[in-house]
Amino acid sequence: MLIGGHAVRGSAAMIHAVDPATGERLEPGFPGATPTDVGQACALAWAAFPAYRETGLEQRAAFLETIADEIVALGDALIERAMRESGLPRPRLEGERGRTCGQLRLFADVVRAGHFLDARIDPAMPDRQPLPRVDLRLRNIAIGPVAVFGASNFPLAFSVAGGDTASALAAGCPVVVKAHNAHPGTSAMIASAVRAAVARSGMPEGVFSMLYGAGNEIGTGLVADAHIKAVGFTGSRSGGLALMKVAAERREPIPVYAEMSSINPVILLPGALAARGEAIGQGFAAALQLGAGQFCTNPGLVLAIEGPDVAAFVKGATEGIEGASPQTMLTPGIHAAYEQGVASFAGHDGVSTVARGAEATGRYQASARLFATDGDRFLRDHALQAEIFGSASLLVRVKDAAALANVLEALEGQLTVSVHMEDSDRETVAQLLPTMEIKAGRLLVNGFGTGVEVSHAMVHGGPYPATSDGRTTSVGTLAIRRFLRPVCYQDMPQPLLPDALRDGNPLHLWRMTDGALSRD
Template identity: 60%
Template sequence: MTLSGDLLIGGANVRGSAATFAAVNPANGSPMQPSFAGATREQIDQAASLAWDAFPVYKETSLEDRARFLEAIAEGILALGDELVLRAIEETGLPRGRIEGERARTVGQLRLFAKEVRDGAFQELRFDPADADRKPVAKPDLRLRNIALGPVAVFGASNFPLAFSVAGGDTASALAAGCPVIVKAHSAHPGTSALVGKAVVGAVAISGLPRGTFALLFDVGFEVGQTLVADHRIRAVGFTGSRRGGTALMKIASERKQPIPVYAEMSSINPVILYPNALLGRGAEIGKSFAASLTLGAGQFCTNPGLIIAIEGAGLDAFIESAAATLAEAPAQNMLTGGICEAYRKGVARLLAASSVSLISSGKNGTAHQASAALFQTTAAAFLANPELQEEVFGAAGLIVRCHDDSELRRVVESLEGQLTIALHVDAEDVAAASQMIPQLELLAGRLLVNGFGTGVEVSPAMVHGGPYPATSDGRSTSVGTLAIYRFLRPVSYQDFPVGLLPTPLKDVQAAARVQK
């Protein structure tokens, strides 16, 4: 498929009229062809207008047609074959195995949501029959269903060019809910985005859906995203990125005449709490596993384990020795963009300059386009006194907080901001102590795990990829798993409607009654 660098609006290629830009190969800093042109306000308006026109039709498509549409997107992505894989490798510097795995995850998400749509339970159909004889007031006939919110603006993520991008989890769940989607592609991988966008447009056409069901816009700056969020026809936002970016969009959304929800996944340092008996029995083993998790993908995961909390002792010393030795052999790695690499280096430099922090180990040096892993340590007292030590360093940098005793460890945990994940490493003898901590941890994170690290996020009906602010803007939601569909729905109750006026799903009283039971 020839890449044109065009926007995708109304099912057609449209040349952007704003500033042009090109993807940059992160391995060598060289620009790639073709150039991509950003969307103007007029082109954003066109996409939003088409999405709004498509909404009343698309939201009432049959569940089977909507499920087949999601499956058609999955098939279209697979049909791109190596063209997609090679372009994604070139634009991100990620290895083939990572890209192929992410493609499989993207396709799997779409198929999972197709299954969820066919099941229909997300509609939450409820029927409460009338009772004319009820005293002192007759009881009305009430029926309820969830409906789609409206067109959704989705922002592609820098660190997942497929699974959190054009046809990733936000797009899949919004389309599953019945919402048209306008994607603002990430400027780091526009070619990858364009290829996937073409697959979605093809699925729209094959499925006979309104041409405004999907659009793909480019921009080298912030204007497209800001304009989309402010547009009165956009009714929700899906975002994965920095805290600064997420809070900026939240501000725009809250200042609209009709504020809208922004589901932003932002920052998390994903604490790991190491309990004494686990450390004594297998501190070295845990240290090696931690180092592998910290450096996976150059640490460019939102669930990267950036903070270790443990009580001082021989077990912690064994953990540190093992982790330090493993990290010292870790090769420098390409980061996704020059900007991300520079931000990581500044974060490491900030920790190096902190008087209360010391460097334990660092990885091997690399080229100007690569970053080396780094592991630091500090005391619990210093961590509690310096809130800036909680700031995320996006990349393979970790900080160990050494605590004198369990009381100090608990104070450190109580000081934490909201997180995506918190991991516990325990042996049988630690369970009693750890169980006392669980109620506190439930208030801090969306996912708790034992004897592992959060870097693997299973796409599952039981997964929560979210957490209290600032991990996300709304800790009641998830961006991974089938519960993600509920972000883009709202309930509507229909009172005393004649059958002819009822939406199709609520006309079958017996079926609705069975759901209610």
């Protein structure tokens, strides 16, 4: 574990990763934290907060880049450990390392640009009638230390130094990570890289800590700690709801940014099916099985208007599913949940199995599934909206565009909604779009949600229960806003003002003056 600058050996129950390809228990074990460790890490984070949040933009940006450099410097040992702990293949993990470092470097750019400060100035109007106007200046400041929960399905990009950590550090918030039990060794290596970056960059040690914990106690204690001011989480709905409850019942309630569950509907319209139904089916099968379907944006629901060309989609999808090899899932627990979900759909009244992947040969391998049902049954039975985490999806055949709209309306909040269309479908899409906007954070045309670009215009979020807070995103540069709050300075003398708000704009920021943006 890492408590500030110190590598610490925990004294609570030991955590062992399991190699999901073999079922082998991996050494070494990582002993969990005690409540005292949680308190120490949070107190150190609080102690680091005043200095860290006021680091210069350049200094903070360089720190983020140094973390990326240190992660790269871990070399192949990182990839090898992550492969053993996650069962994910090398190219995927190498790509994910690139994404993790790219994310840190992109947030460095965000910090340098300074838009996130939202600097605003309303100059004094001493002669205004009937009352003079005071001088008002606004900037965002960091919200405080953030608790980040590592996610199982991105052992690098959404774990110890992943998106939540990068955006919180960029905002000026110290971070205390609760490592995911599925990849403790990978977490230890990444934590050591962050620790090295903290030291090299001369940051206060409490800027970063990482703890292990076998049960729920450490995570709950972290969210309950008075020094923690926000929470970042990616995982199950039950896990997210539990953290939301702890956060809401604190003496001082705090925001929880939990990215929880989404079945990411894919809408197939007649023009698209006629033009390239089979190809869409093949693309769907590929998206469904990417990473053994263990993505938040996995296409778990397909809505198709009944017609002759649906068969072409089914043909393409079936070929893509039956022709693929079974894949090892991340953990025995995730595998068991997947098997249970698949069994439940397979035995469901009015649900048929359209396609199934090759039988698993390894203990924790999963075989993909495409189920089918009709719109009326789907509407009647809320259980069919349940997320099966993994490469399983449900095709819902509806009789027309109106029925499709009804199904869409009945859905819970989602991360993504995709629509496959040709020009001839445009009117239908225009009619569906308002509902799509209300239901999801990202709307895709002729694509699948599984690729999540890390950029300025990305939204990886959506209405509840996709996330706990549909006003935010956990991927992309806008994610920094989760960890900021505005402060207004009234008639503050120049020497006391933060640089971002001083006359003459010494940081050369875009600022809003009396409502108008400029960089003067």
